[in-house]
Amino acid sequence: MKPNQRLIVALDFSSMGEVEQLVEHLGGSVNYYKVGMELYFSVGNRVLHYLQQQNKQVFLDLKLHDIPNTVARSLKSLTGLGAAMLNVHAFGGPAMLKAAAEAVAGEAERLRMEKPKLIAVTVLTSMDQTEWSSIGQTAELSGQVVNFARLAQAAGIDGVVASPQEAALIREACGNDFLIVTPGIRPQGSERNDQSRVATPHGALAAGASHLVIGRPVTAAADPRQAAERILAEMEGE
Numbered sequence: 001m002k003p004n005q006r007l008i009v010a011l012d013f014s015s016m017g018e019v020e021q022l023v024e025h026l027g028g029s030v031n032y033y034k035v036g037m038e039l040y041f042s043v044g045n046r047v048l049h050y051l052q053q054q055n056k057q058v059f060l061d062l063k064l065h066d067i068p069n070t071v072a073r074s075l076k077s078l079t080g081l082g083a084a085m086l087n088v089h090a091f092g093g094p095a096m097l098k099a100a101a102e103a104v105a106g107e108a109e110r111l112r113m114e115k116p117k118l119i120a121v122t123v124l125t126s127m128d129q130t131e132w133s134s135i136g137q138t139a140e141l142s143g144q145v146v147n148f149a150r151l152a153q154a155a156g157i158d159g160v161v162a163s164p165q166e167a168a169l170i171r172e173a174c175g176n177d178f179l180i181v182t183p184g185i186r187p188q189g190s191e192r193n194d195q196s197r198v199a200t201p202h203g204a205l206a207a208g209a210s211h212l213v214i215g216r217p218v219t220a221a222a223d224p225r226q227a228a229e230r231i232l233a234e235m236e237g238e
């Protein structure tokens, strides 16, 4: 896969104006964008239509987390929207993961469309071992991430969201075809912000990540296009 099929820029904005300005500025350098809760709750499907018109791929990052029936029915509504990737929280458990995978596959077949990839969020990249323990978790955080990845794979999910720090362990446990989508990417010298488990673009790919999700290191840069192109150049060697 080429670097610009593996770099996903997070559109963490609340208006179409900000989206259009960034997407126009990044032009052909970036082909894959993540639409998260802030943007989707602010502008709804308008952003999906806009990105489709621009021939961009979309990861619709709504992180569904509810009982199996509710998640499955919600995913049925989302499947036809044209996003290339959707997600749920692995914390929902095996029954929810299985219902989610079946809902997306069934709806894509009914609509005769290519099935969007469905991935499961493991443990948020903002959490470190201390915070993980503070919510009563006794297992080691990285071990639980791998456990979630195995459960997701067994339920028919295409991959996981995890930090680049667990990518090598997940690759070893789940094989080469499993998607490992890693936020928590910070190029050398950039602000960590609220992320805890981070790595550089090169480090994430070397560890086995399939896709890198990058927001502020691009969107808050003085020159976002230059920042994205530097990241793509760093990814080129992998």
Ligand SMILES: O=c1ccn([C@@H]2O[C@H](COP(=O)(O)O)[C@@H](O)[C@H]2O)c(=O)[nH]1
Pocket (backbone or CB within 6 Å): 010, 012, 036, 121, 123, 124, 125, 126, 161, 162, 183, 184, 185, 193, 195, 213, 214, 215, 216, 217
């Ligand atoms: O564990 C997770 C899951 C999702 N995210 C999302 O990725 C981007 C990262 O943005 P940065 O500005 O590069 O930190 C953001 O949209 C998060 O909602 C995550 O960071 N960690």
